[in-house]
Amino acid sequence: MGQQLRYLPLSEIIEGMVLGAPLAIAEHGVTNFTLPVGHELTTSNLHQIALRHGEFACVLLDDPRSDEERAAAIERHRARLDRIFARADRSRPAVAGLYAAVLAYRSL
Amino acid sequence: MPLALSERVIVERAQMLPAFPTVVNDLLMTLDDDNATIGALIQLVGRDPVITARVLSIANAAAMAGRIQRDVRDMQVAVSLIGVARLREIVLTLSLAEFAHGAHVGRQFWEHSVAVGVAAQELARIGRASVDFALVCGLLHDIGQLWMARCHPLEFQMVRMSREQEPGLDIIEAERRHFGVDHCAIGSVLAGAWQLPPSVVAAIRHHHEAHPPADKLVAATHVGEALANALDLVGHDQASVVEVSAGACELLGLHWDDDLNFLFGRIEARSRFLNRIFS
Numbered sequence: 001m002g003q004q005l006r007y008l009p010l011s012e013i014i015e016g017m018v019l020g021a022p023l024a025i026a027e028h029g030v031t032n033f034t035l036p037v038g039h040e041l042t043t044s045n046l047h048q049i050a051l052r053h054g055e056f057a058c059v060l061l062d063d064p065r066s067d068e069e070r071a072a073a074i075e076r077h078r079a080r081l082d083r084i085f086a087r088a089d090r091s092r093p094a095v096a097g098l099y100a101a102v103l104a105y106r107s108l
Numbered sequence: 109m110p111l112a113l114s115e116r117v118i119v120e121r122a123q124m125l126p127a128f129p130t131v132v133n134d135l136l137m138t139l140d141d142d143n144a145t146i147g148a149l150i151q152l153v154g155r156d157p158v159i160t161a162r163v164l165s166i167a168n169a170a171a172m173a174g175r176i177q178r179d180v181r182d183m184q185v186a187v188s189l190i191g192v193a194r195l196r197e198i199v200l201t202l203s204l205a206e207f208a209h210g211a212h213v214g215r216q217f218w219e220h221s222v223a224v225g226v227a228a229q230e231l232a233r234i235g236r237a238s239v240d241f242a243l244v245c246g247l248l249h250d251i252g253q254l255w256m257a258r259c260h261p262l263e264f265q266m267v268r269m270s271r272e273q274e275p276g277l278d279i280i281e282a283e284r285r286h287f288g289v290d291h292c293a294i295g296s297v298l299a300g301a302w303q304l305p306p307s308v309v310a311a312i313r314h315h316h317e318a319h320p321p322a323d324k325l326v327a328a329t330h331v332g333e334a335l336a337n338a339l340d341l342v343g344h345d346q347a348s349v350v351e352v353s354a355g356a357c358e359l360l361g362l363h364w365d366d367d368l369n370f371l372f373g374r375i376e377a378r379s380r381f382l383n384r385i386f387s
Contacts, residue, residue, distance in 0.1 A: 005373075007370075007372075007373025007376055009377045009378065009384075011384070021370065027191070050170060053191040053193075055377070055378055055381065056373070056381070058370070058373055080340060081338070084337060084347050085338075085348075085349050086348070087276060087278075087348060088349050092354070093354060093364075094352045094353065094354040095349070095352055097357075097364025097365065098335070098349065099349075101364050101372070102338045102372070104369070105339075105368065105373070108369060
C-alpha cells in the first residue's frame with residue numbers, strides 16, 4: 001500500500017499517526033520542542049504539542065488507492081487548477097510559478 | 109448608468125452595517141509593546157463578555173488537550189495556556205467574526221476572508237511584517253463587497269449577473285460598471301472611516317492591482333488572496349487567480365521554485381482549523 005503526506009490541524013491528529021516531516025515548535029524564536037520524521041505520535045506527544053501551542057503537523061497516512069486512482073486524482077486537481085487559472089496569463093513567471101507550486105503540493 | 113458614490117455617501121450608508129468593533133483598533137495599537145500587550149489584552153478581552161466567554165472556552169479546550177486538570181476561569185491562566193500571540197489572533201478574528209455575523213454575510217464570504225487572513229499572516233511571517241496586521245488585512249480585504257451587498261443589493265446582484273453573462277468579465281470592471289467604483293475603493297474608504305492604520309487601508313485599497321505598491325502588508329494581502337484561491341481553500345465555484353505580482357512575491361522573499369509544501373500545508377491546516385472555530 002502507498003502512503004501520502006497530509007498537513008493536518010492538531011485537532012485531527014491522533015496517537016499512532018507517523019510524522020511525515022520533522023516537527024519543531026518555537027516560541028519567541030527559540031525552538032523548544034522537536035520530533036523527528038518517522039516518529040509515531042503518542043498521546044503524551046499530543047499533550048506536549050498542545051501545551052506548546054502547536055497548531056498542525058505533517059503526517060504520513062496510508063493511501064489505499066491504486067497507481068491509476070492516484071494519477072486520476074492528480075488529473076482532477078490539474079483540471080480544477082486550470083479552471084481557477086482560466087483567466088490568468090500563465091506565460092508570466094509568477095503566475096506559472098504559483099500554478100506549478102500548487103500542483104506539486106496537490107500531487108504529494 | 110452607474111451609481112455616483114462619494115466618500116461621504118459610502119461612510120453614511122455604512123450605518124447599515126453593525127458598529128465596527130473598536131477592540132480591533134485598540135488591539136492593533138498595543139502591538140509594539142510586549143509588556144503592555146498582556147495587560148492591555150486582558151483588559152480589552154474583559155470589556156466584552158462574549159469574547160471573554162469564548163476565550164475561556166478555548167483555554168479550557170487547551171487545558172484538556174494538555175491534560176491539565178483545572179477549570180479555567182481566570183484570564184491570566186487563559187493567557188498562559190493559549191499564549192499571547194494566539195490570544196491576539198483569537199480576539200481579532202472573533203471580533204470581526206461577530207461583526208460579519210451581524211452583517212449577515214454568507215458563509216463562503218467569511219470562509220474566504222479567514223483563508224486570505226491566514227495566508228496573509230503566513231506570508232507576513234516570511235516577509236517579516238506584522239502577522240496581526242496581516243490577519244486583519246486579510247479578514248477585511250473584501251469588506252467593500254459586504255457594503256455593496258448590504259447597501260445596494262440590486263446593483264450587487266447586477267454585478268453577479270453581468271459576470272454570469274460575460275464569464276471573462278473581471279470583477280473590478282463589473283463593479284465599476286454598476287457602482288462607479290470597485291469594492292477595493294469602497295473598502296478603503298470604510299477602513300479609513302473606522303480609523304484603521306494606513307497600512308491596513310492601503311492593503312484593502314490595492315489588493316487587486318497587478319502592480320501593487322511596494323508595501324509588505326499590501327503584498328501579503330495581494331499574494332495571500334491569490335494563494336487562498338489557488339489552493340482552493342473554500343471550494344468556491346468562483347475561486348479565480350487572474351494575477352499575482354512578481355514584485356509583491358519578491359518583496360516578501362517568496363520564491364516559487366523553493367519547496368513550498370510546508371507553507372501551503374500550514375496555510376491549509378490553519379485555515380481549516382480557524383474556520384471550524386469561527387464559522
